[in-house]
Amino acid sequence: MEVRECSLSIGAESFLFQFAIQKLKMNICRIIILPVVLYECEPWSLTLKEERKLMVCENRVLRRIFGPKTDEGKGKWRKLHNEELHELYSSLSIFRVIKSRRMRWAGMSRLWGREEAC
Numbered sequence: 001m002e003v004r005e006c007s008l009s010i011g012a013e014s015f016l017f018q019f020a021i022q023k024l025k026m027n028i029c030r031i032i033i034l035p036v037v038l039y040e041c042e043p044w045s046l047t048l049k050e051e052r053k054l055m056v057c058e059n060r061v062l063r064r065i066f067g068p069k070t071d072e073g074k075g076k077w078r079k080l081h082n083e084e085l086h087e088l089y090s091s092l093s094i095f096r097v098i099k100s101r102r103m104r105w106a107g108m109s110r111l112w113g114r115e116e117a118c
Contacts, residue, residue: 025065030091033061041098042105051095058094059085 037057046054062085068077069084086093092100 022065026089026091029061029065034094034097038094038097038101042101044098044102046098054094054098062086062089065089 037054044050059082063080066080066085066088069080070076071078080088
């Protein structure tokens, strides 16, 4: 009985450790990586090719954070699909962040233009 309880305890501790590591990596992504990638993104005019590159970059970072997943039917490891990544990552996508920053920037530039005219 004690051996079984010990193995369950070790499994739970391992799971909690992995969860804590993922939370730490997500915080690093949110606090360090995204601001560097999105520095001065407000005036950007993105082409479809550039949007795709940003999406690939975001998915690559998320795949490094969450790692592979076992396929229940086959028992093999596989990469997470894009939809699965975004379900696990609860923050806004990189395009939503860029769009919101553009809107805020456009509103501020309108206000700055009005102040100079007065």
